Amino acid sequence: MKVVWIGAGRLASSLAPALRQAGHETLQVYSRTAESASRLAAVLDCPFTDDAEAVRTDADVYLFSVKDSVLEELARRICPRVGEALCLHTAGSMPMTVFSGQARRYGVLYPMQTFSLSHPVDFGGIPCFVEGCDAEVCGEVKRLARSVSQRVTVMDSARRRYLHLAAVFACNFANHCYALSARVLQSQGIPFDVMLPLIDETARKVHSLPPVEAQTGPAVRYDRNVLEAQRALLEGMPELQSLYDEMSRSIHRMALQEKKNEGVGYD
């Protein structure tokens, strides 16, 4: 397919080369700034523009990968000019209907992953969630997604919102726990890389155990001695202390529920 990219951020910079590798041709990259547009266009060896009115109208598919706050406006400006071409966005939380009334054929291709410019990922294993405005379009989006990923699932916008929310917990919030850990270490001049084997194993364990069963540490049994001693270490960091308390209580409550569900008394 002939592709035009609307947006040149982290997601586009990962998906666009994967699509190219799969044999799709990129005609053009549009981005709000010439700097980011040209960076991605250089990788794809294609023209770029920072003028939404200059977006070409002869592509088969327009991939919108922009901030949620500007998606609606760009859809309004570009979709009506592209006729029967597919208009897809890549956002977890935005409904497919952001395109309705603007595009004739539209859908969603949401790759659930955390992307960085400096960090190439292998697209093949990334779960992609697709949706189309009708069965034919849905089939087309599915085929496009399958050309880059082995894990393609059809999911509607309502459920995809929960998926994105779950991803915020598993990715952004877990990463923030790493960041808070780094801050504690920094206060003692201990380098962060000492945590990497633990971080890797924590991620590895939930491949074979449900997270609630994989849990260890002082909060599971609400070991007051350790909990009090640890929160005392955070006296000078009230934000970390408050999160420490809330996370510890939540871990303990979930462990209690788990025991209850198993019908086992909690000693």
Add this chain to the structure above:
Amino acid sequence: MKVVWIGAGRLASSLAPALRQAGHETLQVYSRTAESASRLAAVLDCPFTDDAEAVRTDADVYLFSVKDSVLEELARRICPRVGEALCLHTAGSMPMTVFSGQARRYGVLYPMQTFSLSHPVDFGGIPCFVEGCDAEVCGEVKRLARSVSQRVTVMDSARRRYLHLAAVFACNFANHCYALSARVLQSQGIPFDVMLPLIDETARKVHSLPPVEAQTGPAVRYDRNVLEAQRALLEGMPELQSLYDEMSRSIHRMALQEKKNEGVGYD
């Protein structure tokens, strides 16, 4: 060295076979219950007991790997009977001085990892933090730790407490984020394994980027539309909603600080 294990929990069940592999002989396993003592003793092919008074006194090293709350009492009962043998505990948060007045030669060997009975780990890459009551003992603990791990560091009890606290954030709290994610998915009947590629990549990224730089998602820029919509999805789960709010605010605050430290305006 000739080893006696005091405790047969997750940590002992990982470290004991590694020590055996490295050529150390286990003379006996003690545990509060014959069930857990016999399970580990079977792996190590050695006798076991559930009677603290029946612990042998002819070993070179006693490894105490028990709940913090019972460590002091077991040290009091066992250490005075073992003469010049090394008494070591494996706990992150307990000071080495829990042994003082009880043992003549004592220290700490803290392997920083999350262990499970069902999940063998390769001990070689696990960072171990050691301490001894004097330089000679410290050298002996270091040698023992180096026989199973390539990452051995001397660290005193005061700093080790911070290390353990940082581990709670990076492991227990990150794992709890996975558990909360699983709960959101469960509410929609979506299987948890869909999150695994995202979880793996989130862990992988911090091998090459500081966590605060690796952060993505709606909270970094405090994207109100997405944040409000996501917290609305959690209406029926007040505990998750409250953690969602607090984590999002904390992520945003840390991103602001990071920008400030870089001397760059935050748009």
